[in-house]
Amino acid sequence: MAPQNLKVEVISEGTVIDHIPRGNWLKVVEILGLTESNSGTLLIASNVPSKKLGRKDIVKIEGRHLTEEEVNKIALIAPKATVNIVEDYRIVEKFTVEVPDFVEGILRCPNPRCVSNHEAVSPKFHVVSRDPLKLRCHYCERTVEGDDILKNL
């Protein structure tokens, strides 16, 4: 086991999301709906040294196995995240987050004149580039990238 994993308590059963950009753990928790009181214990490690990212966050969710589909929702803020499913202290499944072609309901459109900010409709975006991440609003056709993505999650 790599030394940095010792910084967070090992979980017996659940999901470990690794390689979250530093500072984004709370957004990850919010997007995955893990703020409810019945969603199990969360173990958070923030500002952990990382070869890939410099500094990273790790979120461990006890007692819950997230599906690939659920985890892909965090692709916009943690496109390089890796996910481990743990059972009985052992990793039984491993996958990486994938940025989908189409994103619905996660991001708000930053354009105040966009119809999605005025009518009862869930905002939708087409992914036009993955690295760097760039999205185009399905309605107003403006592109969103960088900080504007984070600010509108």
Add this chain to the structure above:
Amino acid sequence: MDKTDWIGRDVVSMRDFSKEDIEFVLDVAEALEDELGKKGSLDYARGKILATLFYEPSTRTRLSFESAMHRLGGSVIGFSSASSSSVKKGESLADTIRTVERYSDVIVLRHPLDGAARLAAEVASVPVINAGDGSNQHPTQTLLDLYTIRRAFGRIDGLTIGLLGDLKYGRTVHSLAEALAFYDVELYLISPEILRMPRHIVEELREMGVEVHESTNLEETVPKLDLLYVTRIQRERFPDEEEYMKVRGSYQVNAAVLRNAKESLKVMHPLPRVDEIHPEVDGTGHALYFDQVFSGIPVRMALLGLTLGVL
């Protein structure tokens, strides 16, 4: 591609158009124009109703659509300002569309919000044609511009085209430039420094293989052009009056500017103009802007007829 591919299709954004789509619409429009010229009136859309929902006034566009529908033998209902409609009572766009689609066979929408037409098209079971959604798209303007060019020159490929004016904020020129990129054209972008075409559009044009030149000097560029597309420069884009007056003076298309132009040069403008084109140009062989207004009719007839499935 044939006409059946178009039945029920929405016309929301030029992004949804391939070159094949564009050429198809222009071909249909040309055939309709010829047929209309021979017969005087057509009755393809007899018994069909167009609803024109104009949440902000744009008299020219509305009249053009309504005229096109009448020329096709159909009829028109609608409203031309949001204040006179249920909108004022706070009804959502989606609900208005769900109501109006029960009164009509095709909807033309003009709306101040970006993306309104896309939303309306998702909600409606009848085809929706975008007549301008905020600062986003106005696809029928682009198609009628292309139609005008093709009608005047017999082709679009091989032309050297200048786009003049507010290239930074002008929706019309952005959309036209992107559509022209489907063709083998050379583009001259002529504007004051502060109103240059956004970088991402220039890059996109170059990636699509267009030779793009940028210039601030109209007089120097004019002799190279087959076509000059003029747009308005708005006063509110400038920090002060003096700066604006200077720019306005140096970008007016008049007899002096056109002195060294090719004899075959054509000048276009989406109208209404203020003083970007001097009236002395109107009587010359260069003026194409009134033909351009007429092009709206066959192009909109084609789109109405195709989406209704009556052609």
